[in-house]
Amino acid sequence: MNWITNYVRPTINSLFSRREVPDNLWTKCPECGSMLFHRELSENLNVCTNCDHHMALTPRDRFTAMFDGGIFTEVKVPEAVADPLHFRDQKKYPDRMKEARRKTGEKEAMLVAEGEIGRTPIVAAAQDFSFMGGSMGIYVGNAIIAAAERAVKLKRPLVLFSAAGGARMQEGILSLMQMPRTTVAVEMLRDAGLPYIVVLTHPTTGGVTASYAMLGDVQIAEPNALIGFAGTRVIEQTIREQLPEGFQRSEYLLDHGMLDRVTHRKDLRRELITITRMLTGMPPAVAGDLPAPADLPVAEPSEQAAKPDATGDAPAPDAKK
Template identity: 80%
Template sequence: MNWITNYVRPKINSIFSRREMPEHLWTKCDECGTMLFHRELSENLNVCTNCGHHMPISPRDRFRTLFDAGVFTEVSVPDPVEDPLKFRDQKRYPDRLRAAQKKSGEKEAMLVAEGEIGRTPVVVAGQDFSFMGGSMSMYVGNAILAGAERAVETKRPFILFSAAGGARMQEGILGLMQMPRTTIAVQMIKEAGLPYIVVLTHPTTGGVTASYAMLGDVQIAEPNALIGFAGARVIEQTIREQLPEGFQRAEYLLDHGMLDRVTPRGEIRDELITIVRMLMKEPPAIKGDLPAPEPMLEPVAEPAAEESPAEPAQDEDEPK
């Protein structure tokens, strides 16, 4: 035995047998730069545990924590005509759609589901910014209309989580036509006397803000979410003035009366349960995942049993 056997060979073996670190175990916070373990970040709903920065979360992951026990049923959405304008830039529009579907694992930029939150039946729609920037397409218009029709049919409140960069340019005027179309869908809900609640997430801009995202009976936003129609740089160049600090952020809009609440992601579920039950004129929800207790009935007195005649007592001295 020598130093080659005792030291060099084990060192070489350790180098070649060293396993690579799996990807996606850590995520860097965009705001503070903290490295966050993926499991810890997921349990905290993609909110940085160090600075509270709200990172993107997919509608499906959001729904798993929103609905009771994570159980929900997807609402079917009609498929629109594929590539009606035969649009092509650097790629064909169908190729971009397939790439977005592969990346996000979803069919389109809007997911609609129904289920219960706090034992209250609701219909919920969630927009996915990772799917082509959550852009408003004909499918998104169909999804909102399908969710509104389902809410009216089942007499359930409709909750929508918005996240978009505007209308989808590959569909041109057909994408912009979803603005009046979704506005009519919201009007259907209101004419049925049902609540329509919007939760604005980062970012919500463009034609989405100019239509269904700002028509809620109650407007809630996540902290520091960017909400607006035109970009801040475009506005500055148009009015030739410097915009105030925090312009188009959720807290700024709350201070100026555009929003009702700014609520952290971890508290949105409880707040939605409270608002929905109040608007539906139902009693407050009971904490926990148990149904409301059954009303106690007054005990019914049982008929007294017939007493048998008592036997005469025997004298202790009397033989038995």
């Protein structure tokens, strides 16, 4: 046995070998190209610290940042038919679903939850663009109906975060049927006199824009979000004209009356608290509102403090010597 080859050399190599760096420590901003450290980006709610570009945020991360203390309860959504059309393109539809669930860790493209923001009870629903482009299928329709029914039952406002590429082609006409279904769900809220607030995030397009995403009592959007029905090239080829710069971006839509506000992600929670409390007739939220501390017994004054001094007067507790 050659101990130099078998022991000394491997030991030296292990001491001086380069450590492997995980691939997920840094994220490249798609807008300005800056390399952002994952922890710093997460603390900034997935907003680029260099150019303020708003990147995608998963529904679970969004709810954790929005609800008081990051505490929320998921609302049960009825199951949808797994593969109603037995659709297949390059892959089978069930195989695509398995891949999306493995990639995102979520069951489907929408998450529904209930909780409090600024001591204001609400029901919230959010789409996950990383799950098959946030496409609207039967499950998403069921989720919005479940959210509306829960809001009506608890008499709470409904806040919806949209992020979708449109209807899910693997479900064909059944996905398009979710447009009238979700419109009826919004009407349930209107009949109950409950606010429906929509926050449009990048991107919100297709049949989602043509239905529940543009039916809110208050329409808010994140900065520079792409919002529209048809794509820019399709519109240009149809009308045979070049569209203005920034067309279908949230700032352009705000200037042309399709939105009420464009709000930075850091300010969105405070904005939603103000709007929901205003629409439900609640008083303004108190900054730093926390539960009152438990009543503590009043401490008895010490004998030394009660003992009079040479003048016959008890010294003040904060008297300087």
